[in-house]
Amino acid sequence: MMRFDGQNPDEIALKLAHIAWEAGRILRGMESAIVDKRIKDDGTPTTAADLAAEHLIIQRLDEAWRGVPVVAEETSSSTQTDDYFFLVDPLDGTGDFIHGTGEYSVNIALIHGNRPMAAVVAAPAMGSVWIAGDTARKSPLPNGLETGFDWREARVRPAPEKDLVALVSRRHGDMATETCLSVLSIGTRRMTSSALKFCLIASGEADVYVRCGPTMEWDTAAGDHILTCAGGSVVGPGGAPLTYGHEGRGYRNGPFAAIGDAALATRLDLPVSASVA
Ligand SMILES: Nc1ncnc2c1ncn2[C@@H]1O[C@H](COP(=O)(O)O)[C@@H](OP(=O)(O)O)[C@H]1O
Numbered sequence: 001m002m003r004f005d006g007q008n009p010d011e012i013a014l015k016l017a018h019i020a021w022e023a024g025r026i027l028r029g030m031e032s033a034i035v036d037k038r039i040k041d042d043g044t045p046t047t048a049a050d051l052a053a054e055h056l057i058i059q060r061l062d063e064a065w066r067g068v069p070v071v072a073e074e075t076s077s078s079t080q081t082d083d084y085f086f087l088v089d090p091l092d093g094t095g096d097f098i099h100g101t102g103e104y105s106v107n108i109a110l111i112h113g114n115r116p117m118a119a120v121v122a123a124p125a126m127g128s129v130w131i132a133g134d135t136a137r138k139s140p141l142p143n144g145l146e147t148g149f150d151w152r153e154a155r156v157r158p159a160p161e162k163d164l165v166a167l168v169s170r171r172h173g174d175m176a177t178e179t180c181l182s183v184l185s186i187g188t189r190r191m192t193s194s195a196l197k198f199c200l201i202a203s204g205e206a207d208v209y210v211r212c213g214p215t216m217e218w219d220t221a222a223g224d225h226i227l228t229c230a231g232g233s234v235v236g237p238g239g240a241p242l243t244y245g246h247e248g249r250g251y252r253n254g255p256f257a258a259i260g261d262a263a264l265a266t267r268l269d270l271p272v273s274a275s276v277a
Pocket residue numbers: 042043044045073089091092093094095169170171172192193194195214215216219
């Protein structure tokens with residue numbers, strides 16, 4: 001099995017950015033041609049664009065790191081994890097892709113053990129990309145790879161005393177999330193789809209994202225790593241970081257909070273989920 005010992009996580013993340021850029025080009029090209037939407041067993045939609053982007057990403061990952069398992073949204077049931085494996089969401093925010101808001105992302109994370117070590121989140125229609133290996137960086141998405149990226153460090157901001165900026169899912173809200181948020185002095189609620197929520201906190205544009213409803217590991221792993229490297233954290237009930245590779249529970253996450261400022265963690269009280277406790 002291909003190993004990553006000795007490889008620089010920031011260089012792995014850069015390679016992931018190139019792959020996400022290519023997947024993004026496919027998705028942009030298919031934005032106006034969604035003909036075959038299908039609703040999956042969990043009630044979320046999928047399209048030919050999800051499949052086309054996933055196919056490309058799996059191919060590119062295999063060319064770069066042959067033999068490393070890839071757990072991807074559309075084909076996760078056919079893969080077994082290993083010490084190293086990739087978590088891939090080729091199109092996170094499919095609902096927004098279909099509705100044309102542009103708030104969708106390509107998420108790829110390399111997991112070692114049970115935590116991410118390199119990751120990319122690209123938002124093709126918004127023209128931005130975030131990566132993290134040891135450090136978190138953001139760049140505009142270039143028109144062509146030869147133009148190059150323009151990486152700047154991404155850093156969280158200290159939480160203001162009041163008027164926090166909270167990011168909430170545009171399509172998947174629930175009462176438990178609202179209860180959790182109600183103890184914080186939220187000034188602005190901003191509806192945002194996909195893993196962009198982690199990235200906006202990583203860039204100091206928001207403070208908190210609480211999610212008690214269902215999500216999958218490929219929805220969170222890349223954003224988790226980017227936010228963590230930018231100085232923030234993603235924690236479950238009890239304050240421990242999320243862990244990845246839980247094949248036995250179908251790669252489902254429990255409730256979590258993504259925060260820029262660690263001081264917010266003590267004010268949050270997430271419910272414990274029976275299915276992932
Ligand atoms: N009932 C459910 N079961 C599992 N995951 C769900 C779900 N409802 C929503 N999600 C997850 O929430 C993601 C969208 O998050 P958001 O609402 O923050 O944009 C979806 O990503 P996909 O669009 O990649 O399927 C999906 O993985």
